[in-house]
Every structure is written in structure tokens, then in C-alpha cells.
Amino acid sequence: MENKNIDAPLSMPRIGDRAPAFKAVTTQGEIVFPDQYAGSWVILFSHPADFTPVCTSEFMTFASLEPKFDELGCKLVGLSIDGLYSHIAWLRTIKEKIEYRGMKDIEVTFPLIEDITMEIAKRYGMIQPGESSTKAVRAVFVIDPHGIIRTIIYYPLSLGRNFDELLRVVQALKTADAFSIATPADWRPGDDVIVPTAGSCGVARDRMEHQEAGVTCHDWFFCTKKIERAVVLGVINKAAE
Ligand code: BEZ
Numbered sequence: 001m002e003n004k005n006i007d008a009p010l011s012m013p014r015i016g017d018r019a020p021a022f023k024a025v026t027t028q029g030e031i032v033f034p035d036q037y038a039g040s041w042v043i044l045f046s047h048p049a050d051f052t053p054v055c056t057s058e059f060m061t062f063a064s065l066e067p068k069f070d071e072l073g074c075k076l077v078g079l080s081i082d083g084l085y086s087h088i089a090w091l092r093t094i095k096e097k098i099e100y101r102g103m104k105d106i107e108v109t110f111p112l113i114e115d116i117t118m119e120i121a122k123r124y125g126m127i128q129p130g131e132s133s134t135k136a137v138r139a140v141f142v143i144d145p146h147g148i149i150r151t152i153i154y155y156p157l158s159l160g161r162n163f164d165e166l167l168r169v170v171q172a173l174k175t176a177d178a179f180s181i182a183t184p185a186d187w188r189p190g191d192d193v194i195v196p197t198a199g200s201c202g203v204a205r206d207r208m209e210h211q212e213a214g215v216t217c218h219d220w221f222f223c224t225k226k227i228e229r230a231v232v233l234g235v236i237n238k239a240a241e
Pocket of ligand 1: 048049052053054055056135157158
């Protein structure tokens, strides 16, 4: 029977907070987080356990997509409440034995943190006792080059993540920063973006009475404009930095 303790007080970092700092042993040596990643975007994510099927499918997918995250200047760091030798054995098994949805011979080269003491997992709110008090949920923290948490997504143990969405989140955050815009539902590079909402009655009136070239106002508070996909990618991809 799973040990669940839903009364345990646990801290949870929030969007806009500085990413809690730690030093950790990983499958790629010791890391100092987030300082070592200053200047890069980074996704810190947790998974429940090594040698489990959903996690294996996720690691294979993350590793296959690493070049796409790298293109965005985004590094990956994983964590589970397992020891280093379990991590190493699992990653070796993935490379040597597992073939899944066209992925095979997959080498995980990003660091996987050992967190047997659960110290880091607890600090990041990755332990959600209603779900499990011994396994991390599938948490995703998207952290910017200044070490600030910009997006947090949590999934339960049974639900594998959508990796297109994780790529989209990094693309959208970088686009919003670069162009001072917001991104609407289901936005993808090349789709219309949202220009900042009018902050005064005068601006609201001007927007409706004299529509700026290239800007479409659905109402005074909801105006969009096109930024071509090539322009967006030219700015958010690493080669452009
Ligand atoms: C999995 O990765 O398959 C898994 C891990 C923990 C609980 C349920 C599923």
C-alpha cells in the first residue's frame, strides 16, 4: 500500500520566484543549480522512478528532442528519488535494449539528479503527498537565463507529458520576451500574437478609431498582429543569440 501523508507541510516555488539553489550529484557529474545554467533557459523536471514504463517513454522522448531544445538554447535536467547507480543502470538499459515508437539506441546525455534524500524534490514541491509521498510527480519548471521560474506544470504519476507543449512553452516565453507581446491559446510560431492591452481610455479609443497598420482589434482590449514564423524563429533560436 502506497504511503500517503497529505498533511506534511511542503514548500512550493511559484512562477516569478528565483529557482531554489542546490548542488547535486547527477549522471553527468555534480551540478550547481541554477548558477551553472545562468545565461541559458533550462527545464528542470522530475519523474516518479527509474525502470518504470511511462518514465522510460518520457526519457526517450526528451532525449530524442534534446536537439530541438538545444536549438532554443534550453538545457534539460531530470530528477527522481532514486540513487545514482539505479539512474546509470536504467539509462544503460534504455540505450541498449529499449525500442519504442521508432526510437532506439537512445542515449540520455542530459544530467539526471539523484535525490534519495528527497531534499530537492521537497524544496521544489515535486512531492505531492495526495499522489505519493515517496515518488515525485511529473513536475516541469521552465527557468529563464536569470534563474527565474517562468512556467510550472504538474502531471500525475500515470500521465506522460506532451513534449510538443514543452517546446511550445519555451518558444512562447522567448517570443513574449523578445517582442513584448503575449501569445493566445494554442499559439505556434507564425500565428498572430497579442499586443499589450490598452492601458488608458485614450489608447483604447485610438485603437478602435485609427487601427494601426497590421494590427487587428477584435475589441479595444483584444488586438492581434502577425509576426512571421521566420522572424520569430530567427530571434528565438540559439543561432540568433
Ligand atoms: C511509470 O513511469 O510508468 C509510473 C511510475 C510511477 C507510477 C505509475 C507509473
